[in-house]
Amino acid sequence: MERATLDRRAFLRTAAGLGLAAGLGGCATGGEAALPSPAERRVPGDLADAAVYVPGYEPGAGTANGVPLVANRRIARAIRDTGKPYRLLSRIGLDGSVRQALLPAHAHDVAIAPDRSVGVLCGFEAADQVAFDPLTLDLVASAPAFGEGWRGGGHAVYLEGGARVLISERAPRRARDGGPIDAHFGRITIRDADTLRVRESYSTHGIDPHEIVLVEGGRYLVAANYGSLPRDGERSLAVPRHVVEASVTVIDMADGRLLDKRVTSTRDLEVRHLAAGGLERIFAIQARLGSEADLARVTARDPLAEGVDITSEPGIAYLPAPTLKLARGGRPGAMTAAAMGSPADGVLMRHGLSIVYDPVHDQAIATFPSAHAVMAFDGASGETVSRLDGRGVGLRFPCGITFLPDGVHYAVTGYWENLYVFERGSHRLVRDLCLYPTFLGHSHVTAA
Numbered sequence: 541m542e543r544a545t546l547d548r549r550a551f552l553r554t555a556a557g558l559g560l561a562a563g564l565g566g567c568a569t570g571g572e573a574a575l576p577s578p579a580e581r582r583v584p585g586d587l588a589d590a591a592v593y594v595p596g597y598e599p600g601a602g603t604a605n606g607v608p609l610v611a612n613r614r615i616a617r618a619i620r621d622t623g624k625p626y627r628l629l630s631r632i633g634l635d636g637s638v639r640q641a642l643l644p645a646h647a648h649d650v651a652i653a654p655d656r657s658v659g660v661l662c663g664f665e666a667a668d669q670v671a672f673d674p675l676t677l678d679l680v681a682s683a684p685a686f687g688e689g690w691r692g693g694g695h696a697v698y699l700e701g702g703a704r705v706l707i708s709e710r711a712p713r714r715a716r717d718g719g720p721i722d723a724h725f726g727r728i729t730i731r732d733a734d735t736l737r738v739r740e741s742y743s744t745h746g747i748d749p750h751e752i753v754l755v756e757g758g759r760y761l762v763a764a765n766y767g768s769l770p771r772d773g774e775r776s777l778a779v780p781r782h783v784v785e786a787s788v789t790v791i792d793m794a795d796g797r798l799l800d801k802r803v804t805s806t807r808d809l810e811v812r813h814l815a816a817g818g819l820e821r822i823f824a825i826q827a828r829l830g831s832e833a834d835l836a837r838v839t840a841r842d843p844l845a846e847g848v849d850i851t852s853e854p855g856i857a858y859l860p861a862p863t864l865k866l867a868r869g870g871r872p873g874a875m876t877a878a879a880m881g882s883p884a885d886g887v888l889m890r891h892g893l894s895i896v897y898d899p900v901h902d903q904a905i906a907t908f909p910s911a912h913a914v915m916a917f918d919g920a921s922g923e924t925v926s927r928l929d930g931r932g933v934g935l936r937f938p939c940g941i942t943f944l945p946d947g948v949h950y951a952v953t954g955y956w957e958n959l960y961v962f963e964r965g966s967h968r969l970v971r972d973l974c975l976y977p978t979f980l981g982h983s984h985v986t987a988a
Contacts, residue, residue, distance in 0.1 A: 595647035596628030597981035618679040641677035648694035652988035653702035663692030683736035742796030802875040815897040819868040823904040825892035826861040858891035880922035909937040926967040940985030
């Protein structure tokens with residue numbers, strides 16, 4: 541029965557992916573063959589060489605040139621051991637070009653150095669990180685996690701200049717069983733960008749760090765720490781999660797000293813992703829897991845037919861969880877936290893995934909794929925300033941979000957396929973800049 545459920549969910553993901561773009565008048569559907577050639581596509585000059593990078597989760601569901609991706613010598617040129625994790629990295633040029641390659645990492649997010657000389661594919665819950673050439677997608681370097689049993693935290697950020705990259709990493713997973721909590725704290729490793737060799741590391745002062753952000757010119761690092769551990773006597777995480785201490789921490793990059801910490805939950809709410817424009821502008825996404833029966837009670841008043849959530853796992857559902865605005869107080873330990881948006885927005889805040897901060901318009905923009913929602917919040921008040929139901933424009937399961945290099949637009953990507961472009965500030969859809977490639981599932985994207 542379990543195998544049948546898994547096969548059904550995989551089938552539904554693929555079927556949904558094939559049909560997500562159906563009904564978009566005048567828009568092509570499907571993968572690379574449907575994209576206009578660079579010669580046919582007109583984009584502003586400041587976006588002509590820009591690209592969006594997407595780490596695809598389910599390469600086994602794809603083919604190229606009539607064969608599975610892993611059997612395609614061009615796409616799989618970096619894969620030496622098919623028994624180890626690999627993911628599909630897609631480089632989607634705003635000019636309509638597409639380049640794809642399999643890279644040997646259980647990837648979650650991707651980061652590109654400021655000078656675009658190198659990128660890193662961030663391993664998540666696995667041992668390896670890889671560096672790659674952002675233009676060719678050739679493998680540059682591969683490196684293990686911080687230590688034996690350690691796991692990638694899924695996110696990275698480059699130090700100013702790009703010679704070093706910071707990567708979040710997680711301690712070996714085990715139940716607390718009465719032991720000290722700091723034995724479960726993760727670390728930030730500081731690595732050479734081209735070799736991924738570890739040069740230094742600092743504690744994140746939190747359990748299972750995930751997204752990390754540098755603020756104030758790289759002086760401080762802000763980390764989102766999931767906070768979940770197996771229950772005492774167990775080895776696996778439970779549903780709902782056993783949250784020992786979810787937190788947002790602020791670390792001084794000069795010496796790794798903890799400057800501030802806000803514990804956001806000690807029950808069942810994980811803090812996963814964040815964006816920041818300074819210590820007074822920290823925006824954190826929380827997640828709450830439950831059963832599909834729990835979700836049915838949440839959505840009982842919704843009369844419309846809805847398909848399975850292809851971004852969740854069989855038997856697990858994402859339940860509403862408030863998105864937070866945090867600000868450092870006048871002294872350590874005084875960091876404040878307040879829920880953003882209106883009560884009516886709460887039911888839409890399911891599986892909050894990607895969040896970015898726009899300093900020009902003082903807005904935080906976030907995706908909530910389980911509700912097909914993209915929302916923007918005022919940076920000062922936390923009030924909702926824009927709310928998009930992606931189904932109305934064909935953007936189902938919006939996941940990744942990234943600002944484009946022109947400073948005018950941002951892109952949002954659907955879980956399985958399609959890249960939509962919006963105008964910053966107004967959040968107007970710019971249909972002429974949209975593209976419709978296939979990614980095969982993802983969480984985050986980045987543009988360069």
